Amino acid sequence: MRRAIEIVVSAILGAIVAIVGAIAHRSYPPFGIILSVLLVLMAVIFVRTWGGWAAVIAFAIPFAALSFVFARPGPGGSLLIAGDSLGYAWLYAGAAAFVIACVVPPRLLGRGRPTLPATGEAPRVTSA
Numbered sequence: 001m002r003r004a005i006e007i008v009v010s011a012i013l014g015a016i017v018a019i020v021g022a023i024a025h026r027s028y029p030p031f032g033i034i035l036s037v038l039l040v041l042m043a044v045i046f047v048r049t050w051g052g053w054a055a056v057i058a059f060a061i062p063f064a065a066l067s068f069v070f071a072r073p074g075p076g077g078s079l080l081i082a083g084d085s086l087g088y089a090w091l092y093a094g095a096a097a098f099v100i101a102c103v104v105p106p107r108l109l110g111r112g113r114p115t116l117p118a119t120g121e122a123p124r125v126t127s128a
Helices: 002-024 031-071 085-103
Strands: none
Touching: 002 031, 002 085, 031 085
């Protein structure tokens, strides 16, 4: 049950990050793009630390799908991610932030330490 919740929440978070990033990347250049890319980086690091690779894939699917949809013209001809420097910066920098978050070593994320199954705490080392 916990694994299913991690995957569903990660997918919802991927959709939220894509929506917020697609809207906010154009606000106050260059700060909007910088903060939007940092949002992607921190969200992917959080998802990877919390739920592992399955959660990262669950995050990536709605993120990529919505980014694709927002880059296409809508029924009225408008788009959220335009084909200009800010739009391309959002798409490429967002993808780069995603890759960077995926190659961060696990020991930097806190998942590399062994834990006790019952308590979730690190085992104590005692001197003999």
